[in-house]
Amino acid sequence: MELLVASAIGILTAAGLYLVLRLRTFPVIMGVSLLTYAVNVFLFASGRLTVGAPPILTDATTYTDPLPQALVLTAIVISFGMTAVVVMISLGAFLGGNDDHVDDPKPEADAGDAS
């Protein structure tokens, strides 16, 4: 099972990074989203994997680690906010410049005049 989670993290990271390296805003945002999943699962897994022992206090003797869960919970919500801001910025750039490249256009020729 650990193997499944670890490989899932790896595949999410690889796919996310590949998309982040694309040239247009939308794939980059998608890539960042995939990376977010990978990071959240990675952080979550730092509490080690436990099946069937949620951190709800009952008569049980073992519980899974609650701390990474609390941290990841807010991370999920914050990442929504972050995604929304990035999407808004890329949208603004596209609407303003009719271009959704993430890279600055290559300078044609430096005019040499700074001002």
Place this chain on the structure above:
Amino acid sequence: MSLFLIVALPFLGALLPGLMNSAGRAACAGVTFMVTLATFVGLLTNLPTVLAGELVTVGIDWMPLLGLNVTLMLDGLGFFFACLILGIGLLIITYARFYLAREDNMGEFFTYLLLFQGAMVGIVLSDNILLLLVFWELTSLSSFLLIGYWKHLPEGRQGARMALTVTGMGGLAMIGGMMILGQIVGSYDLSVILQNRDLIQADPLYLPALILILLGCFTKSAQFPFHFWLPHAMAAPTPVSAYLHSATMVKAGIFLMARMWPVLSGTPEWFVIVTGAGLITMVLGAVIALFKHDLKALLAFSTVSHLGLITMLLGTGTAFGAMAAMFHILNHATFKAALFMSAGIIDHETHTRDIRRLGGLRHLMPITFGIATLAALSMAGIPLLNGFLSKEMMLEEATHTVLFNSPMLVPVLATIGSLFSAAYCFRLIGHTFLGPQRDDYPAKPHDPPVGLWGPPALLATLVVVIGVAPFLAEPFVKLVTASVLGGVVDVPDAHFKIWHGLTTALYMSIIAVGGGLLMLAIFNPALRVWDAAPRPEAKRIFDAIIAASVSLARKFIAPLHDGSFSRYAAIMAVTVLAVGYHAWTTGTVAPATRILQPANFVQIAGWFMLVAATVGMVFLHRDRLLSLILIGIVGLMVSVGFVVFSAPDLAMTQLTVEVVTIILLLLALNFLPNKTPIESSVTRRTIDGVIAVAVGVAAAGLSYHYMLRDTIIPSISEYHLANSYKGGGGTNVVNVILVDFRGFDTFGEIIVLGIAALLIYALTETLLSGPVRARLLNRKPDQPRAGNMHPMMMVVMTRVIMPVVLMVAFYIFWRGHNEPGGGFIAGLVASIAIVMQYMASGFGWTSARVRYPYHGVIGAGVLIAGLTGIGSWFFGKPFLTSDYTYVRIPPFEKFELATAALFDLGVFLAVVGAVMLSLESFSRLARRAHVDDPDHPMDIDPSRDDETTKAEA
């Protein structure tokens, strides 16, 4: 009045002018005047203590570990400067009220002025040198704003930048010097430092500290070779020039030299540097001033020259020199501020400050003529005016000063300086007021209203009073001198007198005045020589240095920072990989302590779906809608994973966030192209792929590795599990951590979320108010529109289901403390309930029914959470301490009431507000012109038919 209040009042008062701006100019200036007056009166209440020679001190610890404490002290020196700052401030405020034009924003001006005033008062009252540095930098910043107040003038902006650069650099140097000083003494308190003269002067770091501190003083007080910024700062409005650049800010450097006088002066290094720089500045400034045609430039260089004079006097290191310096500061502040204000009046009334276009104004502006003449004659050193007295003392001191083993050097240079000083004063009077009346003034000159001439007239009166009766000023100046000397040497006995007998100083004075008159007589030939002579232009050198630094910085930045985001991302990924590899190969690997857990068929199936969707995204990402669907699958599978691995709260959060994220991305995709074209080469894609796979393998390896090992140090989670119920009163440990153990984190997080939403709102507003708006309004949709925009079934369905969904949110919220749920999840569920209405019934229908603005909801959430935290203060507990109790209202079950629930309510509201504000902002972009917001279900979109017919035609 407490010293704290004296320093704080101008800062607090700085809020008022802006508020009073709409109440009119008189109210705006009036409130500024009252604030300054209150501060001034507060200062005067401390006068008896100061006169008794005692020290007023107050202090609280701010950052004791850094040695940074808010300690203030008031002695004679501080009192003197604070009096100058506030007293002249009052005159300047009155003057500015009448000087500023109707179109100038007066509230802005007085806000800056009060900020500056507070910073200056802070400098002169600080007992802690680190605190002093803070105020020091504040004066640089506020003076930047004041110099550049007329933003439309390029000279104003350039002058402001130059002043900030020079004084800012000096301030940086001074921080270094003060740090060294603090290290030597072991304390940053002036009262301690001033007691350690021998320790400091014996230290090998004395010289570096001295040079660094003097750099700060010299840049601020415009001493050679940093004198060039002051004339350029004269692009400021005249009240600013009169206030900052004659009476107060430029004297800050002088103040600091006087303040540090007991510990820094008296060494050969101090003597050579300070006296040398002062002498050069004095002569150079006076010579340049004579040949300036702009009245304010002439006065600016004359200020430079007089600051040099004071610096020179402080440099001699004798008690008499210090006393002369203090006396001259007082005299210079009176006559120079009066002169600046007169120059402002002339500029205001004739619309020019060019001396060559003036002349013969004495009958047209008799009052101004009287004031300016008195002040200028005082500056020239004519007896019965105060300038004569201190200049005489300066010349007296010069005759006793031996620099570079030459007894003649200082007296001769001092006489030359005085000669040119007298010359430019005579030129100022002669070429502006005397001579024939002209008929080509740019405007018809006449005397201004009393508001403009009153303040300089008051100062001119002081000039005469001190000049005729110097014994009136003597006790005060001696008191100030005593606090400068700090007990190192005794205050000199010499009395201030007009007639000292036939001394060398008197002869020097006579030579200076006579030479000055002669100089004026031969002014025109001298000017031709001056104009022909080559001389370095400071501004050009400064600009060249700045340009060189900029191009150097560009050379470094351009290759590294070429604006290609993909490149940065790749560099970062490779770097992280390399560093990680290094750590992995140089560290040791502990043996596995956990065993692999078996996976069942369902888990493998889930993994397979996740992987298939992820890999699918890589290959199909060019179809953007498809990739949205695929990422939905990924999110769903991640949620399922959370369920499997005992994280119900996470699963619920992930699931609900997934819904709103996809809606958000769909809204965005509405405007973006639907396809991503193929642009990068196969090589490039291969390289990216290799990097991505390498990082992915590393991430997988790392996670696999640590999942098979236990933590080296026991986790703190045990504490949370053990205390969740006992301390937090809840059985859902995750929720108790969020709202209780780590409530402060959560508080910060909802604020971040709120800020993100507000940012989105602000960006939308910006887009909609710019050129994009027209494009958006006239946009032709690239997809065929649905004929039935709001299908009846969906409308009815969502309206029926809304209370149910809200009930679910309510339920999830309340059970959150003990069962999976809580404010975050409930907030997301409630948002989905509202979003459904937007989707089914349309933007117009829904937003007409939203009673509270979403910003307000965010604010209310943060406020409730914050107030809950503050509430625990009233019980003497730290911020966000929670409490709980159990209540039972029949016929319901016994349930728990915890303050944490109130905090969670704040979280809930903030989440609802943030999510809704973001989504609403996006959909506002989608509204088009000529399409009314439909208000009823089953609206038919008329534009659709038009387009269909057109397409068919």
